[in-house]
Amino acid sequence: MKLCIAEKPSVAKDLASILxxxxxxxxxxxxxxxxxxxxxxxxxxxxxxxDYNEHWKYWKIEDLPIIPxxxxxxxxxNQGIENQFNVISALVNxxxxxINCGDAGQEGELIQRWVLLKxxxxxxxxxxxxxxxxxxxxxxxxxxxxxxxxxxxLFAAGNSRAIGxxxxxxxxxxxxxxxxxxxxxxxxVGRVQTPTLAMIVKxxxxxxxxxxxxxxxxxxxYRKTEFSCQIERxxxxxxxxxxxxxxxxxxxxxxxYEQKEGKEGNPRLYDLTSLQVDANKKFGYSAEDTxxxxxxxxxxxxxxxxxxxxxxxxxxxxxxxPGILKKLKNYSSLTESILASxxxxxxxxxxxxxxxxxxxxxxxxxxxxxxxxxxxxxxDLICRRFIAVFYPPCIVSNTTVMGKVDQLDFKTTGKQIIxxxxxxxxxxxxxxxTKEPSDKVLPLFEKGExxxxxxxxxxxxTSPPKQxxxxxLLRSMETxxxxxxxxxxxxxxxxxxxxxxxxxANIIExxxxxxxxxxxxxxxQ
Numbered sequence: 471m472k473l474c475i476a477e478k479p480s481v482a483k484d485l486a487s488i489l490x491x492x493x494x495x496x497x498x499x500x501x502x503x504x505x506x507x508x509x510x511x512x513x514x515x516x517x518x519x520x521d522y523n524e525h526w527k528y529w530k531i532e533d534l535p536i537i538p539x540x541x542x543x544x545x546x547x548n549q550g551i552e553n554q555f556n557v558i559s560a561l562v563n564x565x566x567x568x569i570n571c572g573d574a575g576q577e578g579e580l581i582q583r584w585v586l587l588k589x590x591x592x593x594x595x596x597x598x599x600x601x602x603x604x605x606x607x608x609x610x611x612x613x614x615x616x617x618x619x620x621x622x623x624l625f626a627a628g629n630s631r632a633i634g635x636x637x638x639x640x641x642x643x644x645x646x647x648x649x650x651x652x653x654x655x656x657x658x659v660g661r662v663q664t665p666t667l668a669m670i671v672k673x674x675x676x677x678x679x680x681x682x683x684x685x686x687x688x689x690x691x692y693r694k695t696e697f698s699c700q701i702e703r704x705x706x707x708x709x710x711x712x713x714x715x716x717x718x719x720x721x722x723x724x725x726x727y728e729q730k731e732g733k734e735g736n737p738r739l740y741d742l743t744s745l746q747v748d749a750n751k752k753f754g755y756s757a758e759d760t761x762x763x764x765x766x767x768x769x770x771x772x773x774x775x776x777x778x779x780x781x782x783x784x785x786x787x788x789x790x791x792p793g794i795l796k797k798l799k800n801y802s803s804l805t806e807s808i809l810a811s812x813x814x815x816x817x818x819x820x821x822x823x824x825x826x827x828x829x830x831x832x833x834x835x836x837x838x839x840x841x842x843x844x845x846x847x848x849x850d851l852i853c854r855r856f857i858a859v860f861y862p863p864c865i866v867s868n869t870t871v872m873g874k875v876d877q878l879d880f881k882t883t884g885k886q887i888i889x890x891x892x893x894x895x896x897x898x899x900x901x902x903x904t905k906e907p908s909d910k911v912l913p914l915f916e917k918g919e920x921x922x923x924x925x926x927x928x929x930x931x932t933s934p935p936k937q938x939x940x941x942x943l944l945r946s947m948e949t950x951x952x953x954x955x956x957x958x959x960x961x962x963x964x965x966x967x968x969x970x971x972x973x974x975a976n977i978i979e980x981x982x983x984x985x986x987x988x989x990x991x992x993x994x995q
Contacts, residue, residue: 473505473565474598475558475582477572480769481603482508485571488608497557505561509572513551514584516636517542531648535641541633543584559589570618571598575777575827577972579621580628597621602774602834624827635661658984662947662969662977667986669946669953670938670994680934686710687930690880692722692923693913697873697880703930710927717875722923725879726872727915734864736892738781739819739830740855742971743944745776745848750941753847754992757940757975763844764831764852771836773852775828777972782824783832788815791860797835801853804895808860819859832856854895861892869912875923884912937993940978947974 474489476482482499486492490502498507519526522538545555562568568591572578586595595618600611642659651657686707688699704710738744745764749755755763764776783791791813795805833853841849865888873880890897938946946953951963969977978994981987987994 471500471503471505471565472567472569473507473561474569474571475585476506476508477578477581478510478769479508481571482506484603484605485608488605489612497554498561505565507554507558507561509554509558509581509585510551512581512584513545513555514543514581514588515546516632517544519640529644529648531645534645535637536644537637537641541636543588545588555585555588558585562586562589562591562593565593567593568595569598569615570595573777574599574601574775575972576624576628576631576970577777579624580632583625583629594618600775601828603769603771604834604836605771607834658980660977660980662973663980665950665968666943666947666977667981669950670943670981670987672953673935673938674995677934677937680932682934683932685930685932687928688713688717688878688925689928690717690722690875690923690925692873692921693915695871695882695910695912697722697871697882700879700881704927707927707929710929714925714927717878717923717925720876721920722880723874723920724871724915724917725874726870727917728870730868730870731888732866732868734866734891734893736818736859736861736863737855739783739832739859740852741779741781741830742776743779743948743974744781745831745851746944746975747941748851749848750939750944750992752851753844755844755847756979757944758979759844760848761972761975763848767845767849767852771834772838772841772849774830774832774834776831777970778828778831779971780825780828781830782821783819783829784825785815785820785822787829788813788820794833794835795857795860797837798833798853798857800838801857804854804857808857813860858892858895861895862889864891864893865889871912871915875925882912884910886911937990937995939992939994943978943994944974947977 474482474485476485486499486501486504486506489504489506491499491504491506492502493500498505500506517538519536521542521544526533526536545552568586570579570582570586572582596615597618597620598608598611599616599621600607638661639659642664643657646657646659647655683705684707685703685705686709687703688701688710690697690699699713704713740748742761742764746755746757746760749760749763750757761776764773767773768776792809795809798805831852833849833856838849867886867888869884869886871882871884873882887893936942947969948967950967951960951965954960954963982989989995
């Protein structure tokens with residue numbers, strides 16, 4: 471018998487149905503030569519300090535740093551977890567082969583490997599590696615099972631990350647709590663949560679210490695069009711008044727009028743972070759809510775694996791794209807035009823070199839029924855983005871007009887949409903950051919023309935940095951390397967930032983739960 475271990479009961483049920491393991495038992499399915507069982511998230515965890523040395527149970531600064539000679543794992547203390555592990559352990563001992571069917575990512579690999587280690591698995595292990603839970607994907611995955619050893623480095627990475635979290639979390643939390651915790655307050659320290667908190671605190675100090683300064687800018691109106699003077703901002707009202715007086719009796723002359731046709735490139739497919747950013751901007755969803763929602767859509771077989779950090783598709787998916795687009799019946803008015811011609815195999819979309827474990831988040835083409843609320847909103851974002859990348863680019867006309875009053879240069883710009891291209895996908899719901907540009911449409915000017923104008927000055931104030939929202943905090947976590955002062959370390963971090971796409975939402979939620987930060991409307995303080 472072969473034992474398949476899924477990460478959730480719902481996934482195990484789907485696998486069992488496809489494999490023909492239709493007999494239901496307590497904690498597993500059986501049939502057609504297969505056992506199909508499941509975990510539910512982490513059954514195992516790293517041992518605690520007192521599991522290595524009972525004396526380490528007590529928080530004493532003199533014991534720090536606590537670093538065991540080797541790290542071990544244990545079952546979490548929970549009756550349901552213990553019961554399910556005992557089922558898995560008994561099935562491992564009966565099986566001739568184990569098939570790891572956990573989520574195809576670092577966290578999924580870690581969850582399953584720890585369980586198999588704890589169960590003392592001695593039989594050969596295969597790996598099911600799929601990017602969606604559709605019946606077709608599962609069947610194809612079982613036809614091309616990989617040897618588990620292919621993913622040893624993925625497990626090593628997850629295991630190392632867990633140990634790194636343990637070492638810093640245990641020692642840092644105990645140190646800061648004992649030195650600075652008042653009234654039995656626990657001061658939690660973490661490898662990702664603490665630098666994330668540090669970015670928020672830094673922004674707080676920047677805002678609190680910001681000194682608002684007034685400034686004045688020279689402007690003028692010529693032929694009902696506003697032009698800005700191309701000099702530095704003035705720091706006194708008197709100088710602004712003198713500037714207006716200087717301009718008053720002199721004519722305005724057009725020295726250049728330039729129109730350039732340009733392209734606004736298509737948006738990229740979603741990775742998890744960009745999906746969380748958009749969902750926060752447009753709907754106010756927290757990163758954690760978006761992750762839970764897209765995970766639900768994945769388990770409903772409607773979208774591909776969501777915990778990804780790439781915006782590209784693998785090249786072998788090119789042939790499947792037309793079929794997916796045709797199945798999106800609710801979007802047929804949008805897909806009709808792009809299906810009329812062959813889909814181009816653009817490197818900006820299909821690129822194996824830009825993919826590690828999984829491709830970008832896309833719809834599977836399965837029929838979506840009964841979606842509402844956040845599931846409908848997130849699914850709509852994913853579908854429209856998938857469609858938009860195959861549309862022509864948006865063609866715009868960018869106009870730049872330069873004028874002159876005596877020795878001072880003035881400038882104005884405008885933009886017109888010539889062909890909306892991919893923007894058509896968003897025009898019907900007019901989403902915030904995809905609506906057509908609102909730049910002013912300029913009249914036709916001729917080089918050398920001149921005439922009267924109405925100069926004036928604009929009084930403004932400098933603004934402090936904006937408070938973080940979950941959208942901007944996620945982006946800052948993703949690009950955190952640029953905040954590092956040490957040049958060598960900044961170079962190392964520039965590609966990765968802090969945290970992983972699958973864990974950043976949880977880190978932010980942890981900071982909320984520990985009352986280190988709070989929400990004020992969309993802002994994080």
